[in-house]
Amino acid sequence: MTPLHRLKPAFWDHMDDSGNYGGLNLKRKWKLIVLLTSILALSPLIIMTLVDFSLTRRTIETESNTRMQNSLHTLAGIMAAAMADNPSSSCAETLWQKALHQLNTGPDNDLFLIDDTGEPVTPSFHYGKDPDTGQTALDISRFSQADGIVDLQTPDGTAVLAGYAKIKGTPLTLVQLRQADWLKDLWLKPRLKMLWFLCVSIVLILLSIMGMATYLVGRIHTSERRRIEALHHEEHANRLASIGRLASGVAHEINNPLDIINQKTGLIVDLLTFGKGQWPDQRLLPLAGDVLDAVKRCGTITRQLLDFARHMEPSVEPVNIEEVIAQALALVETDARQRDIVIQVGPIPAVPEFECDRSSLLQIFLNLAENAITAMESKGILSIEVSRTRTDQVTITVSDTGKGISPEELPKIFEPFYTSRSDRWGAGLGLAITYGLIQEMGGDISVKSKVGKGTRFVLTLPVKATRQPTADGALHLPKSDIPAGSGSQDSPQGEPDVPRQ
Amino acid sequence: MECNTRRHGDHQRKHSDMGLRILLVDDEQEFVEALSERLQMRDMDAHAVFDGPTALAQVQSHPPQVMIIDLKMPGMDGIQVLRQVRQTHPLIRVIVLTGHGSEQDRKNCMDLGASAYFQKPVDIDELNTTIQKHLENEPTALSAPGHFDPSFDTGGGRT
Known part of the structure; x- marks a missing residue:
């Protein structure tokens, strides 16, 4: 028996008895059990995982955004303070370089300054300073507040998260770009492990549900089949018993007239052999012998019938x-x-x-x-x-x-x-x-x-x-050749008449 | 066979000069008359009656040595006749001959003291042999009247 057989009910491919056991559609039952149990077992699991997934994602996103915003805010504050003393672009650039050193910058983590037209005033990985490159300026209208975070699409098509903080007292805005994917690494990788675990458990649960349903429905199938077999058997036995009753009744009734034939023919034979009278025809004796043979055969059959239906301890x-x-x-x-x-x-x-x-x-x-x-x-x-x-x-x-x-x-x-x-x-x-x-x-x-x-x-x-x-106690038919009212001695309630002596 | 009848029947001829006196009881008149005639042909003094009361009256007035009775008869059945005869005339041998023989009937009859039990259709020679055989062992068998079991006197053990 391969493992697959444990999952698939034995009756699946060839349903005996038109696939329906006394109104039990086992195929449908099996499907229903598998479906319902799967839904019940798997849906809380899946829902919990999904909720956990989105919650983690949101938490991590919010946290990292807040952190980015806070650091930008602090940087912008420092820059604003420094620039208040020395409001020159070189000062701004120096400050920016310092900030770059502090932050771990790269294409994934881009920090630069823009002016109020949206043109970068410092180099950027994504936004060139040189207008000759044809790069469009940042849409300044997105940076409406003093600081905040917006989703952006860089000119080279990367989806980024842009944090910005306006430097007070200057037209400059500090912008930090972070690739949107970068965050995913933070929460997706541990979640993927969970996801794997989930998938494996779903498969295991499904397999065990199917196995269990197959086992249970298989048991129903077997017991149902046994019940039907027993019913057939009983029916067969009952039929035999009633045929037996009929047979013995017939045998009993036939025995009486049969013995009349037997004795009358025997008498003819006796008359022919004992009487020594004139033989009317030579064939008479053999003919009577034939009749007696036939009677013997009938007697054998009635005796067999009685044997069949015999009622004896x-x-x-x-x-x-x-x-x-x-x-x-x-x-x-x-x-x-x-x-x-x-x-x-x-x-x-x-x-x-x-x-x-x-x-x-x-x-x-x-x-x-x-x-x-x-x-x-x-x-x-x-x-x-x-x-x-x-x-x-x-x-x-x-x-x-x-x-x-x-x-x-x-x-x-x-x-x-x-x-x-x-x-x-x-x-x-x-x-x-x-x-x-x-x-x-x-x-x-x-x-x-x-x-x-x-x-x-x-x-x-x-x-x-x-x-x-055996149920067949009295194996007799009502005696037909006794006039009505004379009382049948074979019926249990027919009490024999009181002796007249 | 016929010689046997005479030889072993000799000491039985107390009641009749004609031979062994046999009373046949059966409601099937055709049958019982034919059988009685056949037994007569075999040198037996056979008489046929057609019901139980007549048979019992005959037993009183003219006791036979052997009775052949049917079980199923209107009025009084064979079991009752058998019981009565065993009580009043334990010396009479009773042979049961019936078309309705179940094992239970056979057992009942034998317990009540029947000498033999036959099921119709019966072979005349077989019947004859049995009659002779039972008469042979008669003295010893009949010396024990306890053959009759009173526990069966309960209205018949038939189903």
Whole structure:
């Protein structure tokens, strides 16, 4: 699992079940969670940084401006005092040179004097003294007050901050230029470090938010899927149970008329064999035999139906799995040998505490083995493996190399009367009975199949049988052939009549 | 088979000269008449009645050696008949033959002292064999009347 997978929900690309779990749009949920949490977590951070940024900037600017203004003011004061004694331009120049020495001048920090027309009277880095250079004079109108600071654009296009102070008693004004960028260095560089820190934290926060949202929504997704699977499972089980109820009711009702046919035909046979009377037709006896055969078949089917829906308290007892498997395989061995099928049984771990209903387990193995042999028809391998996956669970795998089950058929195989066999004995109840028995034991069965490759049934059975209470207590239909009012003995409320003796 | 019937049935012929006396109780008249005729053909003195009270009256007046009863009958059901017969005539062997057999029914019937339990459709030979077999072990089995468990006398354990 790459780190990217932790950030992206597993269901993102292929939403199963039309992407909507019972009204839960998980994609939208994920987006909403990420968006809201990001806004909540990041906006205070960003706002605080921005406020801090602008505050620092303003403070530093104000401070440096004040300092510049103060120093200019002081210089101008000194110059004014000196010039009051000696009001000559040479004096002014001397004073300026002194001031230049004091200030750390350069192109970034320019100090010069201008007269009342705005022409520089001393050399400047940005404003030449020589009118031949064609440089325009400073716009004197900007320097309206005794001193102050204004933004200026020098002739060579540099944005500067100009501090000025008029020298009292003279037409001269002391001007200091400072590049606007120069200030930036003061506050921007430390701030940039902060900015980096901010960016890194934003990325980290976003990643963790996405990771968390993915995890949470993934959990919702999984549990939702599990819930739906459980619902499907339950629905399936319920359907099987109701089919079982119907089936056993039908079987019970059919048994009565079936035995009438059975006995009447038997009587015909008896009359023909015991009576020694005249045989009306030679074919009569074989015909009656055919009827009896058919009755036997019907009887087998009704018995299977009743097995499927049987309602009996299984006698839970310690069971040796190996023994039961051997017993089941012994019953199918002949059939397997005839079809050239090899039976492989893997090493069976000893599960001494395994408990269940022995006959149910036997029937489960028998049904699965018969099913596998039928699927293979001829030549193939039937393998049974038993492993203990958990302390409280035994996993049994029964696989064959038969014709397999198509994906369309797969969901139907545990339904009663579903059969792929065309011969007359396949009532399609084997797997349905198996399913019912496993459910009764509190176990589960799953099937995987590939057409042409084979089928694998995986059973999980609890080591200690936890019997599931079956809802189908009375598996009877109302008896239709009893006249109304005579009272059905099968209904719980239909109290049997008091004996008349 | 028929020889067996005579040989093992010899000491049972206290009630009838015709052979083993069997009473069939079932509300399915067609069925029970056919079955009774078939048993008669196998040298048994079979009679058919169609409800519980008649059967009990027959038992009083003309006790059979074997009774074959259905469980589900209108009026009085097979369980009640079985219980009554076990109380009044513990020597009579009762075979239950029903189309509505659940495991619980089988258990109940066996607990109440039924000798055998069959589910329809039944094979006549199987039934015959069972009748003979149970008559063979009769003396020992019937010497223990405690076969009947009074705890089941609670209106029937049927669901």
